[in-house]
Amino acid sequence: MAFSSSRLPSVIQALDTFSRRVCQACSALSLVMVVVMLVIVVLRYGFQMGWIALQESVTYLHGAVFLLALGYTLQCDGHVRVDVFYRRFSPRRQAMVNFWGTLLLLIPVCGFLLYYAVPYAADSWALMETSKEPGGLPLVFVLKSLIPLGIGILLLQGVSELCRSFLNWRYNTEVQ
Amino acid sequence: MEWMALVLFACVCGVLLFGYPVALTLAGVSLIFAGIGALVGGFDASYLTAMPNRLFGIVSNETLIAVPLFVFMGVMLEKSKVAESLLVAMAALLGKYRSGMAVSVVLVGMLLAASTGIVGATVVTMGLLSLPSMLNRGYSPAFATGAICATGTLGQIIPPSIALILLGDVLSSAYQKAQLSMGIFSPDSVSVGDLFVGALVPGLLLVVLYLIYVMVVGVKSGKSDDAAMNIDATATASATEEPEQSLFSALVPPLLLIIVVLGSILAGFATPTEAAGVGASGALLLAAFKKQLSLAQLKVVTMDTTRMTAMVFMILIGASVFSLVFRGFGGEELIHGFLTELPGGVFGAMLVVMLVVFALGFILDFIEITFVVVPIVAPVLLAMGIDPVWLGIMLALNLQTSFLTPPFGFALFYLRGVAPPTILTSDIYRGVVPFIIIQIVLLIGLAIWPELATWLPETLYS
Amino acid sequence: QDNTQSNTTAAQAAPQQTYEWKLVTSWPKNFPGLGQAPETFAEYVNEMSGGRLTVKVFGAGELVPGFEVFDAVAQGTAQMGHAGAYYWKGKMPAAPIFSAIPFGMNAQEMNGWLHYGGGLKLWQDLYKPFGVVPFAGGNTGVQMAGWFKKEINSLDDFQGLKMRIPGLGGEVLKAVGGIPVTLTGGEIFTSLQTGAIDATEWVGPYNDLAFGLFRAADYYYTSGWHEPGTQLEFLVNEQALNSLPSDLQAIVKVAMRAANQDMLDEYTARNNAAMNKLVNEHGVTVRELPQDVIDALREASAQVMAQQAEADPDFKRIYDAYQSFFAGAKTFHGMSEQAYYNNR
Numbered sequence: 001m002a003f004s005s006s007r008l009p010s011v012i013q014a015l016d017t018f019s020r021r022v023c024q025a026c027s028a029l030s031l032v033m034v035v036v037m038l039v040i041v042v043l044r045y046g047f048q049m050g051w052i053a054l055q056e057s058v059t060y061l062h063g064a065v066f067l068l069a070l071g072y073t074l075q076c077d078g079h080v081r082v083d084v085f086y087r088r089f090s091p092r093r094q095a096m097v098n099f100w101g102t103l104l105l106l107i108p109v110c111g112f113l114l115y116y117a118v119p120y121a122a123d124s125w126a127l128m129e130t131s132k133e134p135g136g137l138p139l140v141f142v143l144k145s146l147i148p149l150g151i152g153i154l155l156l157q158g159v160s161e162l163c164r165s166f167l168n169w170r171y172n173t174e175v176q
Numbered sequence: 177m178e179w180m181a182l183v184l185f186a187c188v189c190g191v192l193l194f195g196y197p198v199a200l201t202l203a204g205v206s207l208i209f210a211g212i213g214a215l216v217g218g219f220d221a222s223y224l225t226a227m228p229n230r231l232f233g234i235v236s237n238e239t240l241i242a243v244p245l246f247v248f249m250g251v252m253l254e255k256s257k258v259a260e261s262l263l264v265a266m267a268a269l270l271g272k273y274r275s276g277m278a279v280s281v282v283l284v285g286m287l288l289a290a291s292t293g294i295v296g297a298t299v300v301t302m303g304l305l306s307l308p309s310m311l312n313r314g315y316s317p318a319f320a321t322g323a324i325c326a327t328g329t330l331g332q333i334i335p336p337s338i339a340l341i342l343l344g345d346v347l348s349s350a351y352q353k354a355q356l357s358m359g360i361f362s363p364d365s366v367s368v369g370d371l372f373v374g375a376l377v378p379g380l381l382l383v384v385l386y387l388i389y390v391m392v393v394g395v396k397s398g399k400s401d402d403a404a405m406n407i408d409a410t411a412t413a414s415a416t417e418e419p420e421q422s423l424f425s426a427l428v429p430p431l432l433l434i435i436v437v438l439g440s441i442l443a444g445f446a447t448p449t450e451a452a453g454v455g456a457s458g459a460l461l462l463a464a465f466k467k468q469l470s471l472a473q474l475k476v477v478t479m480d481t482t483r484m485t486a487m488v489f490m491i492l493i494g495a496s497v498f499s500l501v502f503r504g505f506g507g508e509e510l511i512h513g514f515l516t517e518l519p520g521g522v523f524g525a526m527l528v529v530m531l532v533v534f535a536l537g538f539i540l541d542f543i544e545i546t547f548v549v550v551p552i553v554a555p556v557l558l559a560m561g562i563d564p565v566w567l568g569i570m571l572a573l574n575l576q577t578s579f580l581t582p583p584f585g586f587a588l589f590y591l592r593g594v595a596p597p598t599i600l601t602s603d604i605y606r607g608v609v610p611f612i613i614i615q616i617v618l619l620i621g622l623a624i625w626p627e628l629a630t631w632l633p634e635t636l637y638s
Numbered sequence: 639q640d641n642t643q644s645n646t647t648a649a650q651a652a653p654q655q656t657y658e659w660k661l662v663t664s665w666p667k668n669f670p671g672l673g674q675a676p677e678t679f680a681e682y683v684n685e686m687s688g689g690r691l692t693v694k695v696f697g698a699g700e701l702v703p704g705f706e707v708f709d710a711v712a713q714g715t716a717q718m719g720h721a722g723a724y725y726w727k728g729k730m731p732a733a734p735i736f737s738a739i740p741f742g743m744n745a746q747e748m749n750g751w752l753h754y755g756g757g758l759k760l761w762q763d764l765y766k767p768f769g770v771v772p773f774a775g776g777n778t779g780v781q782m783a784g785w786f787k788k789e790i791n792s793l794d795d796f797q798g799l800k801m802r803i804p805g806l807g808g809e810v811l812k813a814v815g816g817i818p819v820t821l822t823g824g825e826i827f828t829s830l831q832t833g834a835i836d837a838t839e840w841v842g843p844y845n846d847l848a849f850g851l852f853r854a855a856d857y858y859y860t861s862g863w864h865e866p867g868t869q870l871e872f873l874v875n876e877q878a879l880n881s882l883p884s885d886l887q888a889i890v891k892v893a894m895r896a897a898n899q900d901m902l903d904e905y906t907a908r909n910n911a912a913m914n915k916l917v918n919e920h921g922v923t924v925r926e927l928p929q930d931v932i933d934a935l936r937e938a939s940a941q942v943m944a945q946q947a948e949a950d951p952d953f954k955r956i957y958d959a960y961q962s963f964f965a966g967a968k969t970f971h972g973m974s975e976q977a978y979y980n981n982r
């Protein structure tokens with residue numbers, strides 16, 4: 001399948017490792033999310049207790065889970081494709097699709113999103129923005145920062161995919 | 177410049193066929209169009225500055241928190257081999273009857289669908305486990321693969337279902353918008369819970385129709401063969417137990433989960449999101465009881481959950497860029513004008529939408545259609561007085577059909593991936609045809625008797 | 639084009655520039671009452687300016703989500719917004735003072751404070767760092783306490799009460815033993831109907847009838863202690879406002895002021911018609927919260943407000959101003975409005 005990692009330029013390997021590690025870390029949060037949700041239900045229905053902050057923490061966990069995993073999901077080819085034709089392409093042809101797609105679609109999209117999302121998060125940091133609910137988590141700036149962070153990781157993974165697909169396409173490095 | 181909106185849509189569909197990830201294609205092509213529109217006039221570039229706000233809207237959407245929780249539950253159940261035990265036990269019990277194996281497949285499919293329902297996982301599990309047994313029993317490859325594909329998609333329509341959560345989120349705002357635009361200031365609301373309840377009768381009806389079909393055909397082609405069954409009882413620890421006993425122990429976990437999750441939603445103890453949290457915890461517990469819960473296992477489950485969640489939300493992000501640009505070109509007004517001026521009024525509009533959704537189902541999957549197409553057409557349809565629960569179930573059923581429809585149905589790909597090479601792709605295509613006909617029959621039935629979807633929610637909540 | 643007079647200035651002689659503004663709102667498009675004000679405003683402006691300034695109104699989520707209206711106006715995505723100040727508490731802890739304070743001022747007093755008591759100046763100063771200029775954008779009048787599935791006979795019935803009630807009201811509820819719950823709009827009705835929550839507040843009879851809440855709960859309690867006259871707001875991007883010629887600026891301001899009054903007028907007319915319908919056609923019983931509950935809520939409100947003031951200097955400064963105006967208004971209204979209500 002993929003060519004051996006020793007022949008990968010180190011930049012690809014470094015970026016791949018980075019997004020994988022981030023995803024591994026944030027995947028643990030999906031378990032935390034399940035547990036916190038259970039705690040909320042038990043507290044509310046069993047003990048007549050509830051905190052807005054606890055309720056909001058699920059939103060934070062949720063945001064972290066899906067945003068920080070965008071990059072690794074790209075690495076695992078986990079983002080849905082219309083693969084009617086794609087699955088019948090040769091690996092080289094697939095690499096070509098991925099090269100041009102990454103260059104013309106992924107990188108501009110991430111660049112565009114970052115261009116607006118970074119100042120958006122920065123403004124929130126400047127205010128140390130808190131929840132709009134009294135008793136909510138005072139960490140809205142963290143939640144907002146997850147957006148450029150997640151997109152940034154996706155962009156970095158995109159660079160890795162660009163390199164990989166370029167090698168596979170132009171130099172036919174893929175072991176068939 | 178409104179026609180640009182249609183060109184945009186056509187271009188997105190065209191570029192999608194190259195096979196680059198859908199979410200990025202949606203967003204990327206839209207941005208290119210926005211750039212051109214801004215340069216030549218006809219697109220107000222300040223629309224694009226709304227993007228971070230829209231992203232934050234996605235991050236803070238509370239309805240969609242149910243998605244990763246239900247995904248977690250589904251993946252956990254799959255990894256803890258609940259489906260396998262069920263299938264083996266059910267086959268052991270029913271295998272002695274001529275159509276027993278096929279009936280088992282449908283029943284197990286229904287139980288899995290009602291306890292979670294991730295199409296890919298169900299089709300793959302059943303394909304690995306029951307396809308060889310069904311072939312051993314003399315079922316034709318077409319019949320066996322068709323039954324597995326079809327029952328694997330039941331999770332879409334039988335609650336709890338990710339498809340219904342996503343539809344519920346989109347429909348609830350569309351419904352409010354539609355009613356207010358009609359000047360109805362006594363708007364009803366529709367929630368994910370309403371859709372779950374509404375889907376129950378049509379979902380069960382679908383199971384009944386499947387069962388009738390497999391019994392009729394199964395009796396003709398299947399043979400009962402206990403010997404064959406013992407061979408297929410692959411990799412099961414419960415092979416030593418009595419069939420009834422193992423069925424009981426296999427049936428209890430999913431039934432408990434169904435009661436906890438669906439029961440608490442139906443009885444109003446909990447919102448769908450809360451029920452999803454409880455269901456996910458329940459799946460965790462069951463895995464522990466079945467001694468399937470290790471740290472390594474947990475890592476696999478959380479990684480799968482995370483990746484699937486990221487996939488869903490990446491599409492939501494891409495669809496959000498698309499709909500912003502589509503709106504910026506005035507596309508929404510265009511669709512509104514087109515649908516309201518169709519001859520045939522409500523019926524004509526509904527028919528066109530259903531056909532378009534069915535056709536789009538060839539290339540897009542349910543998440544993309546829900547996020548891209550439904551927000552555009554639903555407000556118009558609902559403003560014509562269509563019931564939102566009925567519309568939701570019709571769409572869900574329609575989208576479920578597209579999972580099955582050759583040549584691009586996702587269920588077919590999943591099964592193709594695990595079926596032995598001796599099974600021809602054309603067998604699979606032929607096998608699903610009767611099930612697609614059943615789906616269409618049910619769709620027509622639902623169109624004639626909307627009460628099939630609307631009766632239960634109305635009765636339960638009044 | 640129609641400037642043919644010889645004595646016009648150069649600026650007026652140039653072809654008249656037309657402006658197209660976007661107005662984003664926190665409400666679904668055409669939402670009764672709250673969503674009417676921006677539409678009314680847009681009509682006024684269009685007519686008064688002879689089409690030189692047109693305003694396109696977007697419902698929540700159409701361009702930006704409802705809770706992102708402030709950011710959208712600040713960053714210039716839209717020139718205007720229509721929302722409620724309590725949504726911006728996370729940016730400015732003092733913001734909720736300009737929408738609703740439990741046991742605070744009613745609509746009449748709020749309008750008096752804003753326009754003749756220095757309130758609007760404080761409000762505009764608060765938003766100034768963001769380049770956003772707030773104006774009064776309507777008032778709902780006194781709201782209702784909400785819809786309850788069970789009778790409230792004493793403070794004990796509030797213990798563990800799961801109620802959807804946002805903002806400072808939620809904090810107060812918590813302080814007396816209830817559980818404030820946040821729910822999305824679509825979940826409220828079903829959650830109340832099925833009993834996932836015990837109570838919800840919404841707006842007043844007009845919106846509550848519209849939302850069909852009478853079908854989900856039997857008891858309709860008064861008064862809206864937590865929102866005694868909720869003030870809505872128009873937000874205008876400062877740069878956009880300043881870039882308008884002075885006559886259009888005046889038109890925008892006058893139209894906002896008129897729309898502000900119009901909302902209260904509409905609620906006054908529709909609320910009593912709706913209440914009539916609720917009671918006579920739907921058999922709803924309206925009850926008053928028991929005195930011990932009201933007393934406890936009032937006491938808890940004072941504590942919650944004191945906590946807020948302690949945590950944020952802006953809050954303290956503005957709340958003190960609010961309170962000093964309120965004290966005067968309360969004294970006088972005790973002699974006038976209240977005395978008259980008792981007499982008529």
Ligand code: NA
Binds near residue numbers: 336337
């Ligand atoms: Na399901």
Ligand code: NA
Binds near residue numbers: 781839840841865
């Ligand atoms: Na209210």
